[in-house]
Amino acid sequence: MKVFIDPRSTINYSSYYIKGLYDLFGRRNVDFSSKHFEELEDIDILMAFVLIEGDKRKKIIVDYRDQTDLILGAYQWSDAYAKINVSLSNHPYHDHSKLINIPPSFAINIWNPLDLFCNLGKNFFKAKIISHIKDKNIHLRPKIWIKNYLSLLGRQRLDTYTCGKEAEGRHKNYVFFVSTFWPDCEGTNYYRNNYILTCSQKKEIDFEGGFFLYKNTYAPKDIPEHLFFRKFVPSGVYMDNIKKSLFVFNTPAVHNCHGWKLAEFLSMGKAIISTPLSNDLPHPLHHNKELFIVNNVEELESAIDILSGDKELREKLEKNARAYFDKYVSPPKVMEYILAKLDAR
Secondary structure (H helix, E strand, O other), X not given: OXXXXXXXXXXXXXXXXXXXXXXXXXXHHEEEOOOOOXXXXXXXXXXXXXXXXXXXXXXXXXXXXOOOOOOHHHHHHOOEEEEOOOOOOOOOOOOOOOEXXXXXXXXXXXXXXXXXXXXXXXXXXXXXXXXXOOOOOHHHOHHHXXXXXXXXXXXXXXXXXXXXXXXXXXXXXXXXEEEEOOOOXXXXXXXXXXXXXXXXXXXXXXXXXXXXXXXXXXXXXXXXXXXXEOOOOOHHHHHHXXXXXXXXXEOOOHHHOOOHHHHHHHHOOOOEEEOOOOOOOOXXXXXXXXXXXXXXXXXXXXXXXXXXXXXXXXXXXXXXXXXXXXXXXXXXXXXXHHHHHHHOO
């Protein structure tokens, strides 16, 4: 079995699935190629790959966008269309026979620096060979292309996403949370704001964190200035602090999507407080098993108090979160699931 990846695939989002292909088929059997994708025009913010065995070819799309709609050209090209953010009850597609619902993911470091720079250069030229319209895909513009590839140098390898312990010398009730303030996401900001303020105001919690603000983003007046970050928190520092955190918080993000945080929290085996998820999952997450689900601000404040004092509950949630990740969310498991669904058709 040989696997060929469309070099136009957005590399930072695709890295998780490339890792899955490496794990399943071996790195030597996975490559980027300008062949097999000439008929595929709609590749912006998608990953495309083909499986070749003898004279058989299977064409697969991975759609990791925040939106719930389908890219119709890519859908028609594919034999299977794997998508993170799916909500069939709210958006019944005319034909979803190829649609495969998959769990959320996050960007990871999959190459050493030499391999990354080699792939950056080679794949750019391969991508231009099959680019039908110059600059139709903004990710093929040199500055954006280079930025996407270099961003992987700041990401962590998957094997570092492990269950963490509280740091020695830290207050036993240390809680860390940093998230982006999105101007057009009132619901997301509302719950994140209440979580940040509640944790920061509780004397029994040693809270560190707040909102990250992009340049020129309006800062809400009801949030103290010391709870804003003007610079990115490095990925390694962010991960170390999450591992030390007593519990974490998740809520649907832009376009009510499953954000990277959810998959990262599951991979690190954290006790997760979460508002209800907006989109479907292939395998549900359950309250008081893998998540502690809250439906309003009052329940959120109560959950913070409960998890602050209930070590047994935290440990149960941590164990089940990591077990769920290992069974359903890890890169090879997602790839196995996609291929099993495709073969079952």
